[in-house]
Amino acid sequence: MKDVNVGICGLGTVGGGTFNVLERNAKLIAGRAGCRIQVSRVASRRHRSDIQLGNIPFSTDIYDVVQDPDVDVVVELIGGYDAARELVLAAIAEGKHVVTANKAMIAVHGNEIFEAAKEKNVIVAYEAGVAGGIPIIKSIREGLAANRVNWLAGIINGTGNYILTEMRAGRDFEEVLKEAQDLGYAEADPTFDVEGVDAAHKLTIMASAAFGVPLQFERAYTEGIGSLTPYDISHAEALGYRVKHLGIARAREEGLELRVHPTLVPVNHMIAKVDGVLNAIVVDGDAVGQTMYTGPGAGDEATASAVIADIIDVARSVSCGSNQRVPYLGFDTDSIVDHQILPMDEIRSAYYLRIQAYDRPGVLAKVASILSEHGINIESIMQKESELHDGRIPVIILTHTVQERQINQAIAQMESLPDVEGKVVRIRAENFV
Numbered sequence: 335m336k337d338v339n340v341g342i343c344g345l346g347t348v349g350g351g352t353f354n355v356l357e358r359n360a361k362l363i364a365g366r367a368g369c370r371i372q373v374s375r376v377a378s379r380r381h382r383s384d385i386q387l388g389n390i391p392f393s394t395d396i397y398d399v400v401q402d403p404d405v406d407v408v409v410e411l412i413g414g415y416d417a418a419r420e421l422v423l424a425a426i427a428e429g430k431h432v433v434t435a436n437k438a439m440i441a442v443h444g445n446e447i448f449e450a451a452k453e454k455n456v457i458v459a460y461e462a463g464v465a466g467g468i469p470i471i472k473s474i475r476e477g478l479a480a481n482r483v484n485w486l487a488g489i490i491n492g493t494g495n496y497i498l499t500e501m502r503a504g505r506d507f508e509e510v511l512k513e514a515q516d517l518g519y520a521e522a523d524p525t526f527d528v529e530g531v532d533a534a535h536k537l538t539i540m541a542s543a544a545f546g547v548p549l550q551f552e553r554a555y556t557e558g559i560g561s562l563t564p565y566d567i568s569h570a571e572a573l574g575y576r577v578k579h580l581g582i583a584r585a586r587e588e589g590l591e592l593r594v595h596p597t598l599v600p601v602n603h604m605i606a607k608v609d610g611v612l613n614a615i616v617v618d619g620d621a622v623g624q625t626m627y628t629g630p631g632a633g634d635e636a637t638a639s640a641v642i643a644d645i646i647d648v649a650r651s652v653s654c655g656s657n658q659r660v661p662y663l664g665f666d667t668d669s670i671v672d673h674q675i676l677p678m679d680e681i682r683s684a685y686y687l688r689i690q691a692y693d694r695p696g697v698l699a700k701v702a703s704i705l706s707e708h709g710i711n712i713e714s715i716m717q718k719e720s721e722l723h724d725g726r727i728p729v730i731i732l733t734h735t736v737q738e739r740q741i742n743q744a745i746a747q748m749e750s751l752p753d754v755e756g757k758v759v760r761i762r763a764e765n766f767v
């Protein structure tokens with residue numbers, strides 16, 4: 335059986351991990367793939383003295399990999415949007431299969447890339463782009479292929495989960511973010527992590543594979559964790575909920591909800607127990623019910639595990655002669671339906687509200703009457719007498735599920751009451767039923 339030659343573009347964290355695991359487990363991987371998988375060329379901006387490339391040709395020009403006729407699979411690990419897109423499209427044009435860990439590129443340029451790949455009958459595999467080492471794309475596209483997916487929800491950014499876990503102990507967002515940077519969990523520029531952009535990239539990809547819709551990153555709603563306080567996190571706990579930064583995709587008759595935001599989840603739900611830098615995704619399928627996938631969402635060898643699983647898949651397909659064993663998004667191209675992504679006003683959720691009210695008679699009644707006017711039922715309400723301060727007192731409310739438009743209208747009305755000070759804090763809540 336023919337050897338499969340791999341060309342690695344980008345010898346950074348994931349590139350280095352991929353090279354090392356491919357070398358270390360070469361025999362085992364060959365046994366699983368049914369052929370030898372060897373790195374035949376590497377390109378990256380700089381040489382790394384800690385990686386023993388031996389006789390493998392190295393260059394600083396990533397296009398040397400694309401143009402090498404001996405390379406069967408181009409492994410794109412340079413990151414970013416545009417340079418990666420151009421590299422991948424060039425590889426496809428050369429008839430090469432592509433394996434990538436780049437969620438940003440797939441979420442934004444995936445439709446174009448898959449179309450080009452289909453035309454050339456080559457594989458583009460991207461497991462490592464979503465939740466690092468967790469095989470969630472394989473689970474959705476293959477393991478759960480019998481199911482109509484009702485919804486999926488995931489902790490898909492380890493940095494954000496680490497920060498929220500630490501904030502439960504009463505620590506401030508800024509302090510924990512700095513610690514996450516010092517520990518190497520968060521990037522020097524942590525914007526994508528804490529504002530939910532990175533999670534929205536991954537959610538976009540999972541949702542397309544789960545629901546058979548085109549990739550629509552630009553329509554995903556994104557809200558970060560920067561304005562959360564230990565105060566609200568502890569009040570949520572008192573109500574029996576934990577705050578997690580979730581990516582949620584839910585199929586509704588009217589369209590698809592696609593949203594990333596801080597979310598209250600019941601403390602007894604399995605996803606509430608996923609702490610630190612770990613990732614986890616719950617998928618609710620009509621046949622199987624709820625399944626959860628958890629593990630490391632980042633790291634050199636954890637991510638390499640997913641990159642190499644994709645390389646093995648390509649190698650198996652190449653050896654057995656069929657490149658399209660699994661379609662790019664798990665759905666035949668003709669079955670991908672442009673189901674509309676719902677505007678945030680139309681999503682349905684429960685809500686945690688914290689109102690800073692003046693301690694006057696009748697305030698609670700006014701707030702309750704506004705909620706009732708908008709058809710919003712209250713699950714629980716707490717007035718924190720012990721926290722009366724300067725004549726103001728926090729009122730904490732958990733609502734039943736309603737449409738976001740209703741809650742927005744009610745919040746605007748509450749904020750205009752002379753008895754209410756400042757903005758109402760609002761965090762969405764999910765009961766996962």
Ligand SMILES: NC(=O)c1ccc[n+]([C@@H]2O[C@H](COP(=O)([O-])OP(=O)(O)OC[C@H]3O[C@@H](n4cnc5c(N)ncnc54)[C@H](OP(=O)(O)O)[C@@H]3O)[C@@H](O)[C@H]2O)c1
Nearest residue numbers: 344345346347348349378379411412413435436632633637
């Ligand atoms: N790190 C993780 O745990 C993780 C997990 C899941 C997915 N990913 C994804 O995997 C990809 C790679 O991430 P990473 O953490 O390995 O990044 P990284 O450590 O920054 O590695 C990227 C490497 O590519 C090189 N490079 C970038 N642009 C290049 C170009 N135009 N020509 C030649 N070399 C170029 C970089 O060189 P310089 O260093 O000189 O710039 C660097 O060596 C990204 O898409 C990322 O989102 C990462």
